[in-house]
Amino acid sequence: MAENDSLAQFLSSAVDAAKKAGQIIRKGFYETKHVEHKSQVDLVTETDKACEDLIFNDLKQLYPTHKFIGEETTAANGVTELTDDHTWIVDPLDGTTNFVHGFPFVCVSIGLTIGKIPTVGVVYNPIIDELFTGIRGGGAFLNGNPIKVSSKNELVKSLLATEVGVKRDNLTVDATTGRINRLLFKVRSIRMSGSCALNLCGIACGRIDLFYELGFGGPWDVAGGAVIVTEAGGCVYDPSGKEFGITSQRVAASNPLLKDAFVEVLRDSE
Secondary structure, eight states: HHHHHHHHHHEEEEEEEHHHHHHHHHHHHOOOEEEESSSSSSSEEEEHHHHEEEEEHHHHOOTTEEEEHHHHHHHHHOOOOOOOOOOEEEEEOOOOOHHTOSSOEEEEEEEEETTEEEEEEEETTTTTTTEEEETTTEEEEEEEEEEEOOOOOOGGGGGEEEEOOOOOHHHHHHHHHHHHHHHHHHHSSEOSSHHHHHHHHHHHHSSSSEEESOSSSSSGGTTTHHHHHHTOEEEEEEEEEEETTTSSSSSEEOOTTHEEEEEEEETTTO
16 A cells, blocks of 8 residues: 555656646747757757756655656766666657647656656646546546547557657658558558657547557657556557567557557568
């Protein structure tokens, strides 16, 4: 019981931090953005940095012995190794390109790993005020209401989400578009929302039936959403069908009924 109490407290702390960051995002969403380029299409704004500072400061005050991995600090300081310690993994603004363009699919993603296992997840879209939460063994929720994955059992009736990523070399673009072309014949339709965390939450609440992404930014994109999908009755795995690795920059998710068929078509689409 004590462990469950502490997990509930961790979740509450993460929700508070996400909502505070959400206020910054909501305000910045309607203002002129000051944009920096990590690459040709990978963007970062003052809002990303301000939100990460706020979240880390809040959580570090509460949990000074915990470890922290964030997209912006990692981008600035190099890769941070994931250990067995309690580790907060934060994407302060997933969907920065959407944010810059005023497209309302942006979110704060906060995940807590314990023993390298995603254990607490919070994903908050402040523009449309949707808060997804999950605790390992405790279920998944959208704005406090329980959610579950879809019950689709045929690929041809399924909605697939993916992303094209930020690399624009010919080899990567050809492989990415070729895979999408082949998958289009297997599913009902394809969506690209521009947020890995929100795609995972789409799986969790049944809006999306299938999701995969290769070569995303890092564990901060999936740490929160992975818990939420699993707790909603879904499966998170490597696109090859192997076990999901939070640091691998490869992810697939679906309901259990579609997993085997999805893995097969992903393999065939390589």
